[in-house]
Amino acid sequence: MYLARGSNDDPYVWLWVLGALALYALISYGLAYRARSRRGSAHPAHDALHDLKDREDPQPPENRFFSRLIMLGGAGLTGLVAYLTSGALRVLTVGLTVVLAVAVWAYYDHRTQTRAAAQR
Structure with a gap:
């Protein structure tokens, strides 16, 4: 009998x-909170939470493409860093790469989302 197994490195x-x-959600919330507090919202934390929930509107195709490109590029860079390092250095460099890639991804999505919301 054969058992189906994936790579379990x-x-x-x-x-x-x-x-x-989780980091993407946290950074997105922080960006939405900052935007709401700068606009003078009475309850920026509550409004920022609702902004995250109301993101169900689809992005325009070009924004969605670049968002996915940033996401996949960050994942590829993280994989490359993990492949090229080992030990404690791997944990440190992969962690930093993930934080940087997710921050860029969340910031891009936030900037394109706020532009679309401002046009409405």
């Missing part, structure tokens, strides 16, 4: 993925 790969998604 790093058993914590799902934790890295979930951490990156």
